[in-house]
Amino acid sequence: MRILVHLAIGFLAVGSQVAIAPLLSVYGCKPNLVLVSLLAITLRWPNPWLFLYGAGTGLALDALSHGSLGVYGISFLVIAIASRMAAALIYENNLLSGALVVGGLSVAEGALSAALFELLDPATPWWRWLLLRVLPTAIYNALFAPLFLLALARLERVLKWTREGWGI
Amino acid sequence: MLELIKRNRTVVAAGTVLTLLVLLLSLRWSNTGTARWIDEAVQAVVYPFQAGFTGGRMAVTGLVDRYIFLVNVKEENDRLKLQVKSLEEQLNHSINSAVQFNLLREQLNFLEENPDRKVFAEVIGESADNFHQVLLINKGKLAGIRRNFPVVLREGVVGRIQSATALQSIVELIVDRRHRFPVTIQRSRERMVLQGAGDKLELQAPDRGIVLGTGDGLRLDRIRMLADVQAGDRVITSGLDGIFPKGLLIGTVTAVSREKHELFQTAEVQPVVDFRKIEGVFVILRERRNSDFPMFSEP
Numbered sequence: 200m201r202i203l204v205h206l207a208i209g210f211l212a213v214g215s216q217v218a219i220a221p222l223l224s225v226y227g228c229k230p231n232l233v234l235v236s237l238l239a240i241t242l243r244w245p246n247p248w249l250f251l252y253g254a255g256t257g258l259a260l261d262a263l264s265h266g267s268l269g270v271y272g273i274s275f276l277v278i279a280i281a282s283r284m285a286a287a288l289i290y291e292n293n294l295l296s297g298a299l300v301v302g303g304l305s306v307a308e309g310a311l312s313a314a315l316f317e318l319l320d321p322a323t324p325w326w327r328w329l330l331l332r333v334l335p336t337a338i339y340n341a342l343f344a345p346l347f348l349l350a351l352a353r354l355e356r357v358l359k360w361t362r363e364g365w366g367i
Numbered sequence: 368m369l370e371l372i373k374r375n376r377t378v379v380a381a382g383t384v385l386t387l388l389v390l391l392l393s394l395r396w397s398n399t400g401t402a403r404w405i406d407e408a409v410q411a412v413v414y415p416f417q418a419g420f421t422g423g424r425m426a427v428t429g430l431v432d433r434y435i436f437l438v439n440v441k442e443e444n445d446r447l448k449l450q451v452k453s454l455e456e457q458l459n460h461s462i463n464s465a466v467q468f469n470l471l472r473e474q475l476n477f478l479e480e481n482p483d484r485k486v487f488a489e490v491i492g493e494s495a496d497n498f499h500q501v502l503l504i505n506k507g508k509l510a511g512i513r514r515n516f517p518v519v520l521r522e523g524v525v526g527r528i529q530s531a532t533a534l535q536s537i538v539e540l541i542v543d544r545r546h547r548f549p550v551t552i553q554r555s556r557e558r559m560v561l562q563g564a565g566d567k568l569e570l571q572a573p574d575r576g577i578v579l580g581t582g583d584g585l586r587l588d589r590i591r592m593l594a595d596v597q598a599g600d601r602v603i604t605s606g607l608d609g610i611f612p613k614g615l616l617i618g619t620v621t622a623v624s625r626e627k628h629e630l631f632q633t634a635e636v637q638p639v640v641d642f643r644k645i646e647g648v649f650v651i652l653r654e655r656r657n658s659d660f661p662m663f664s665e666p
Contacts, residue, residue: 216495218420222428227583227643228497247377254384262413263495265503265529265537268405269392271496276385315392316498323544324581331583332497 204358205240205252212236213259223339228332230339233260234308237275238301238340239347241282242289243355253279267319274311278304294345302341309333403530411532417503418535421492455616455639456521462553463603463614484652485519486510490645491535500543500582504648507531515610517651523616523639524604525648536650540642541617546580548608550587550617553601555594575605578617578636585618585636592632596623602636612651 212233220229233256241249257275261268282304289296310329317323354360372379394401488510492503506512508531518525518538526546529539539546555574574594576587590596600620606613618638625632 213495214416214420217417217492218424220495221493222424231496233495248380250377250381251384254388258388260495262409263417264499265410265494265501266496266499267392268394268409269388272388273385273392276381276388280381312498319392320545322579328498328582336497 200358201360204354208236208240209233209252209256209259213256213263216260217263225335225339228335228339230343231260231305231336232343233257234275234278234305235301235340235343235347237279238282238304239297239344239351241279242286242297242300243348243351245283245286247283249283250276250279253277267316270312270315270319273315274308277311278308281307294348297348298341298344301344302337305337305340306333309336406530407532410530410535410537414503414532414535417492418505421503452520452522459523459601459603459616462601466553466614484511485649486512486652487647487649488512488536489647498544498582500540500580500642501529502526502538502540502645502648504536504538504650505534506650507534507536509533510650511652512536512650516653517611517615518648519615519651520640520645520648523618524611525640525642525645527610528650538648540580541578542580542582542584542638542642544580544582547577548611549575549605550578550602551575551605552590552594552596552620553603553616554597575607576602576631576634578602585638587620587634587636588631590632590634592625592630594632596620596632596634598622610653612653 212235215232220232223229237249237253237256240252253275254272257271257273258268260271260275264271282300285300285304289300310333313323313325313328313333316328317325391405394405486506488504488506490502491505494501502525504518512528512531514528514530516528518527524541526538526540526543529537531537541548552574574590574596576590576594576596579586579588587596587602598620602617602620604611604613604615604617616639618636618640620634621637622635623632624634
């Protein structure tokens with residue numbers, strides 16, 4: 200059941216990234232709803248196997264962005280692990296801390312992706328991308344984080360899930 | 368050993384997945400036929416989802432745009448935009464025609480300059496991230512489209528085909544950081560024509576450079592120091608890359624940078640195409656040998 204819910208959320212997130220994110224684009228910068236959903240899930244339900252979910256959604260984003268297959272797969276996997284560690288440090292019901300963690304980890308994920316792109320093509324302007332793409336996207340992601348965290352909390356109530364169910 | 372793996376199975380699994388992803392990435396690095404095959408296979412799987420999601424969004428936004436808000440204003444705006452595009456194309460066409468006429472190259476370039484066969488395709492998607500500037504179009508190999516075919520609009524160059532499957536293709540926009548191709552400054556071609564008309568023997572070659580996508584715009588690089596490039600100059604394709612036909616408009620120079628210690632000048636170029644508003648494009652169907660062996664633009 201929980202795996203199905205994860206798959207459904209992942210599918211919705213990827214669909215939203217294709218269909219809704221372009222509508223939210225400001226000066227060519229759109230939020231990364233797949234990353235926000237991944238971070239929200241790992242913060243709310245920090246299961247040790249969520250890195251698989253991260254790698255899967257990352258690969259989906261790789262396929263949909265038509266770049267180099269594997270870049271987002273790697274960065275999302277690493278960030279899922281980092282996010283699980285961060286989840287132990289924050290109080291999950293505090294939306295502000297959740298938003299800050301999502302913003303911070305979005306910067307880390309963007310920096311890692313840009314570094315991998317730079318490895319593939321040394322002409323990639325890493326600093327320029329960090330300032331003009333990664334930081335605005337991270338702020339955007341942080342603004343969306345409370346919505347996702349609230350939605351997950353609501354879903355928990357509807358499905359009558361307990362945190363013990365995750366073995367936490 | 369087995370016990371150790373069992374105890375640390377999440378770490379082992381994470382390491383295995385990471386290794387597989389690095390292997391996948393290294394395939395792309397090698398840029399072999401296998402990598403392209405994987406790209407095309409992934410594209411074929413992703414296509415129905417991307418087209419479906421985007422189609423749904425466009426249906427909803429189209430409904431809101433056309434029937435709820437300001438129907439007449441939108442239609443008039445569209446008509447005026449089309450008119451501006453048409454005039455822009457006519458201006459570009461006139462200048463090019465004059466240059467070509469004076470150089471008496473029409474006969475020699477007949478096959479290349481003769482209007483190529485074009486296929487119209489609708490844009491059905493875009494890159495899901497902020498780092499890649501690509502468009503998904505609804506025509507593919509069945510319509511004769513192949514890798515590296517040029518993609519244009521009436522007002523100028525849009526990009527080239529990055530990959531194509533049977534029913535759809537990916538267009539890599541010229542502003543994508545992976546895109547680079549040789550160009551010519553249009554004014555320098557005119558100057559060459561004027562000098563030629565004056566019976567001067569020492570004809571000056573047209574000023575050339577290489578346009579690089581920066582992700583959010585275009586940079587003109589490798590312009591020789593003595594070249595006379597100014598803000599407002601129109602940048603056109605040189606045809607040297609074997610991908611784009613000669614004389615297609617790319618954009619206008621907005622700023623030129625000349626540093627004494629540098630070997631070349633650089634310039635900022637404002638693309639003539641507004642990439643955020645593209646709804647349909649023309650793909651020029653060229654000879655297969657041109658697309659298979661381009662001299663430039665290979666990422």
